[in-house]
Amino acid sequence: MNIMQLLQLIVSSSLMYAAPLILTALGGTFSERGGVVNIGLEGIMVMGAFMSAIFNIQFFGTFGNMTPWIGLIAGGIIGLLFSLLHAVATIHLRADHIVSGTVINLAAPALAVFLTRAIFGAAQTGPLPRAFGRSNIFLLHRIPVIGPIFFRNTSGPAYLGIVIAIIAWFVLFKTRFGLRLRSVGEHPHAAETLGIKVYTMKYAGVLISGFLGGMGGAIQAQAIHNEFGILTVAGQGFIAMAAMIFGKWNPLGAMGAAIFFGFAQSLARIGNYIPIVQDVPGIWLQVLPYLLTILVLVGVIGRSEAPAAIGKTYIKSK
Amino acid sequence: MLTQSSNRLNNLLVPILSIILGFIFGALLMLVFGYNPILAYQAMLTGVFTSPYFFGEALRQATVLTFTGLGFAIAFKAGFFNIGIAGQVLVGWVSAIWVALAFPDLPRIVLVSLSLLAGVVAGSIWAGIAGALRAYFGTNEVIVTIMLNYTALHVTNYLIRNVLGTGNTTERVGENASLRLDWLTSLTAGSRLNLGFFIAIIVVVLYWIFMTQTTAGFEVRAVGLNPYASSYAGMSAAKNIILSMVISGALAGLGGAIHGLGTFGNIFTQSGLPHVGFNGIAVALLGLGNPIGIFFSSILFGVLDVGAGFLPNRAGVPDEMASIVIAAIIFFVGANYLIRFFLDKVQTNKQATEGGE
Numbered sequence: 001m002n003i004m005q006l007l008q009l010i011v012s013s014s015l016m017y018a019a020p021l022i023l024t025a026l027g028g029t030f031s032e033r034g035g036v037v038n039i040g041l042e043g044i045m046v047m048g049a050f051m052s053a054i055f056n057i058q059f060f061g062t063f064g065n066m067t068p069w070i071g072l073i074a075g076g077i078i079g080l081l082f083s084l085l086h087a088v089a090t091i092h093l094r095a096d097h098i099v100s101g102t103v104i105n106l107a108a109p110a111l112a113v114f115l116t117r118a119i120f121g122a123a124q125t126g127p128l129p130r131a132f133g134r135s136n137i138f139l140l141h142r143i144p145v146i147g148p149i150f151f152r153n154t155s156g157p158a159y160l161g162i163v164i165a166i167i168a169w170f171v172l173f174k175t176r177f178g179l180r181l182r183s184v185g186e187h188p189h190a191a192e193t194l195g196i197k198v199y200t201m202k203y204a205g206v207l208i209s210g211f212l213g214g215m216g217g218a219i220q221a222q223a224i225h226n227e228f229g230i231l232t233v234a235g236q237g238f239i240a241m242a243a244m245i246f247g248k249w250n251p252l253g254a255m256g257a258a259i260f261f262g263f264a265q266s267l268a269r270i271g272n273y274i275p276i277v278q279d280v281p282g283i284w285l286q287v288l289p290y291l292l293t294i295l296v297l298v299g300v301i302g303r304s305e306a307p308a309a310i311g312k313t314y315i316k317s318k
Numbered sequence: 319m320l321t322q323s324s325n326r327l328n329n330l331l332v333p334i335l336s337i338i339l340g341f342i343f344g345a346l347l348m349l350v351f352g353y354n355p356i357l358a359y360q361a362m363l364t365g366v367f368t369s370p371y372f373f374g375e376a377l378r379q380a381t382v383l384t385f386t387g388l389g390f391a392i393a394f395k396a397g398f399f400n401i402g403i404a405g406q407v408l409v410g411w412v413s414a415i416w417v418a419l420a421f422p423d424l425p426r427i428v429l430v431s432l433s434l435l436a437g438v439v440a441g442s443i444w445a446g447i448a449g450a451l452r453a454y455f456g457t458n459e460v461i462v463t464i465m466l467n468y469t470a471l472h473v474t475n476y477l478i479r480n481v482l483g484t485g486n487t488t489e490r491v492g493e494n495a496s497l498r499l500d501w502l503t504s505l506t507a508g509s510r511l512n513l514g515f516f517i518a519i520i521v522v523v524l525y526w527i528f529m530t531q532t533t534a535g536f537e538v539r540a541v542g543l544n545p546y547a548s549s550y551a552g553m554s555a556a557k558n559i560i561l562s563m564v565i566s567g568a569l570a571g572l573g574g575a576i577h578g579l580g581t582f583g584n585i586f587t588q589s590g591l592p593h594v595g596f597n598g599i600a601v602a603l604l605g606l607g608n609p610i611g612i613f614f615s616s617i618l619f620g621v622l623d624v625g626a627g628f629l630p631n632r633a634g635v636p637d638e639m640a641s642i643v644i645a646a647i648i649f650f651v652g653a654n655y656l657i658r659f660f661l662d663k664v665q666t667n668k669q670a671t672e673g674g675e
Contacts, residue, residue, distance in 0.1 A: 039401075039460065085649075093653035098399045098460065102599055103649045110641035117636035118351050231589055238464045245461060283476040290465040297457045 006273065007149045010263070012134065013270050015158035018262025020045070020220040022161030024240035025247065025254040026168050027079075027212030032249055033172060034205025035185035037097040037311045040086050040104030041213045042237025047082045048075030048217025050112035053125045053228030056221075060129035067130045068222040072157070072215050079214015080207050082108065087206035091199055094313045105237075113230055124229035132157055132223040157219045158262075164212070165255035172251060181205055185307035188314040198314055216240065239265075242293040249306060264289040328661050332654045333604050333611065337618070339657075340647030344639060353635045361632035362625030362640070372624055374506025377515055378581060379594075380613075380620030382407075384518040385573025386598020387605060387612040388525050389566045393445075395529070395607055396562035397542040402448060402463025403570045404595020405470035408588065409444045410437035410571030411578035412474045415488060415585045418495035426494040430513075433495050434575045441571015442564045444470060449563025453556035459563070467591055475587045487586035497580035514576035518613075521569070525609045538562050570595070597623070600648045619644060 024041050031038040038044075052068075052075035060067050082104065089100040113123055120126070134153045141151040172178035183191040184201040192198050217233060225232045243261050247253025268285040271277045277285070345355035366372045386403050393400035400406075414437040421429060444466060451457040482488045497512040529535040540548045541558040549555050577594065578585055601619055605611030626640030650657065 089649065089653045094655040095652040098401075099603060099648070099652035102401070102596070102603075103645050103652055106596060106600065106648065107642060107645035110638040110645060114636045114638040114642060117638070234590055235468055238461075238468075242461055242465065245458070283472060286472040286476075287469045290469045293465045294451070294457075294462055297461060298451055298455045 004148065008152070009270055009273060010266070011149055012154040013266040014259060014263035016134075016155040016223060016262070017265040017269075018259040019155050019158040019161050019223060020216040020236055021240045021243055021258035021261055022158065022165060022216075022255050023219065024213045024216030024237060025243040025258045026161070026165055026251055027209035027216065028241050028244040029168065029172070029209075029247075029249055029251055029254050030181070030205045030212070031083075031209035032205075032244065032310055033185045033307055034181045034202045035188065035307055035309045035312065035314070036087070036090050036202055036206050037101065038083070038086060038206065038209050038213075039098055039101035039238075039241060040083070040108075041101075041209065041216075041240055042233065042235070043101075043104035043106075043108030044079045044082055044210050044213035045217030045220060045233045045237045045240075046108040046112050048079040048214030049221035049225075049232045050116065050217075050228050051075045051078035051214070052218030053128055053221045053232075054119065056128040056130060057125060065130060068128075068132045068218075071222055072218045075218025075221075076211040076215040079212070079217065080210040083206050083210020083213070086210070087203050090206070090313070091202050094315070096313075097311050109230055109233075112228070116228060125227050128222060128226050131226045132219070155223065157223055158259075161219075161258075162255060165251045168251035177204075182307070184314075185309055188309055192316070199316065202314070213237065213240075239289065239293075242297075245306075246293065246296055261289050261293075264292065328658060329606065331661060332657050333606060333615075333651060335657050336604065336647050336650035336654070339650045340643050343646040344643040347642065348635060348639065354633065358629055358633040358635045358639065361628040362622070365628035365632065366621050366625045369507070370505070371507040371509045374502075374509025374511035376620040376624040377506075377617065378509060378511040378620070379623045380616040381511075381514045381518045382573045382577045382581070382594045383598055383601045383616035383619055384522065384613055385569050385576065386594050387601030387616055388521065388609060389441075389569035389573065390599050390602040391605070391607045391609075391612060392525070392529075392538065392569070393562050393566035394602060395542045396538045396558060397545065398449075398452070398559065398563060398566075399460050400445060400448070400463055400563065400566045400570075401460055401599070402445060402466050402470075402595075403566075403598050404591035404593075405463070405467035406441040406444045406567045406570035407574035407577065407592050407595050407598075408470045408474050410441040410574030411592075412477055412482075412574075412585050413437050413440035413571070414575030415491060415578050416477075416482060418491035418579060419482065419489060422492040422494065424494060429494045430497065430579070433491075433579055434517075434572060437571045437575025437578070438568045439571070441574060442568040445567020445570065446560060446564045449560040452563070453559040467595075471588060471591055474585070478585055478587050482585070488584045490583045491579060495579055496583060497576065510581050512576075512580035514580040517572075517576065521572070522609045522613050525569075529609070534561065570598070573598070597644065600644055603648050603651050606651075 024045055028038055028041055052071035055071040055074040056067050063070050086100050086104055089095040090097050116125060135156045137151040137159055141147045180196050181201050184198050188198045220236055221228050221232050239261055243257035244254045246257035267277060271285050348355040348358055366376050390400055390403050414433040417436040418433040448459045448462040451462055452459045478488055497514050499513050502511055537553045537558050545555055597619055601612055601615045605615040622640045622644060626637040629635040629637045629639055
């Protein structure tokens with residue numbers, strides 16, 4: 001394998017594993033910028049993965065090759081609906097955010113497998129008729145040197161994630177909506193005095209996180225596992241949360257961290273082809289993403305960089 | 319949510335109403351999918367309560383849940399969310415099996431104590447890492463314990479495949495490391511209910527004594543209620559963070575050791591984190607942090623867990639239904655504002671009518 005092929009392999013598999021993380025980490029960013037902790041991202045991803053798998057199987061005949069992309073939207077919508085539960089519980093019913101997130105994480109796998117059994121009579125859906133596969137990015141893959149490494153035979157959803165990350169950064173930091181959402185996460189009382197509807201903004205943050213998290217799950221099912229089962233998501237939602245924190249609650253940072261985690265995860269799969277890495281025992285490659293997260297949290301992030309009012313129930317003044 | 323309320327009756331009503339609402343939600347979901355909820359609940363309850371074997375199994379499951387529930391509760395009392403219970407169970411489980419396999423010839427009382435101790439130590443170290451990082455670096459314990467969960471999962475699987483055994487499972491531990499009590503096994507028609515159940519009852523009592531009768535327990539509660547006031551009163555925040563996380567991990571590790579030695583007698587590679595960890599969180603939340611409440615909650619969830627096995631054959635319902643009911647119950651506990659709101663309404667209405675007479 002020459003150096004070009006090697007780079008191509010590393011880049012494309014890092015992006016493939018990063019794609020679900022990018023979208024889900026962006027989702028987490030919106031929710032937490034509005035002050036709502038969302039450890040339920042894991043459960044939301046499970047629902048998104050489940051829905052996209054069902055959609056893929058049911059509608060392959062109708063949509064053909066476009067199926068996974070529309071399945072992505074389907075996963076996003078179910079994620080949005082599921083996150084509504086978290087929003088109502090934490091915002092109106094004043095539940096502890098972590099407790100509510102834990103409920104989402106307990107409920108989603110049980111519900112998704114329950115429904116899978118109710119529909120398919122088995123705990124897994126079986127292989128999906130049309131997965132994302134690998135694709136060339138429009139025109140960019142023709143650029144010499146860079147094109148083949150970054151844009152040929154690579155993960156389409158990852159580039160969608162990168163585009164959404166840029167949009168998310170713009171929305172959060174350059175629009176009125178973003179400013180309001182951030183102000184609600186920092187100081188809801190002050191925001192309300194200025195006439196910002198705190199509850200509405202918090203709902204918006206959580207529901208956006210549900211939509212993006214559901215899309216993340218849909219990518220996990222349709223690009224990596226090519227089926228839905230109890231092990232499809234298995235902890236990716238938590239890694240995405242870590243990416244969000246690693247990225248300091250900034251969409252571009254979260255995207256970069258997600259790509260890094262994608263790279264770390266892909267090493268356990270493709271490490272055999274890479275010089276030096278192939279001599280590292282597999283167990284180290286498997287635990288690397290988790291240990292790195294802890295080290296980063298201790299060393300780089302330090303004390304609270306999080307939105308000031310995160311995790312606190314806001315009770316509207318009458 | 320675990321704070322004291324002046325109204326003791328409401329404190330008891332919240333979990334009871336949550337359980338009822340959780341079961342009603344499950345029933346509605348079954349109706350929507352064309353299953354018969356009465357048949358399903360009946361299958362679970364008669365399945366467990368009419369057979370000594372399955373009742374023993376439910377208590378056996380409740381044993382582990384008691385430990386994980388208490389473990390979660392003590393960290394929660396101190397203001398921390400130890401979501402790493404599952405990982406601590408796993409390291410406790412693998413350590414206990416490791417010790418039991420390494421010294422098969424020690425006398426039973428020594429080997430059992432040593433193996434359980436190994437579980438306690440492993441669990442407390444695993445949680446202690448998160449506690450120490452929180453105390454000295456301010457690192458978010460939720461994320462650290464989640465990361466340690468997956469580290470524990472991969473390391474345990476690695477140890478099983480490469481150190482303790484060669485395939486996907488270890489050998490069974492010898493008779494001298496078993497927690498089996500012959501009279502209990504024959505009383506429950508051969509179930510795996512074991513000595514661990516009595517250890518759990520003792521630990522429930524010790525936990526209650528620690529939290530309500532000792533200075534250290536008082537400090538843990540005080541730090542949880544108001545960290546600033548506690549540090550002003552001269553209590554060390556760092557010490558209490560680490561202490562509560564270490565005890566939390568010790569309880570989870572002990573639960574894992576008892577799960578390993580008592581239920582299985584070996585350890586096998588896991589595809590995901592053990593459910594007893596996350597269900598322990600559910601048990602602690604339903605028990606509202608009270609040790610007696612946690613004990614009864616674990617029996618309820620033990621019955622649901624074991625009863626779930628009857629759903630597919632006797633009622634044609636997927637067995638995930640039991641987990642959905644558990645999640646629904648915890649949703650209502652978490653959103654207890656809803657229940658308290660209605661309870662308050664009922665009570666004020668009552669007072670109003672009584673006042674009018």
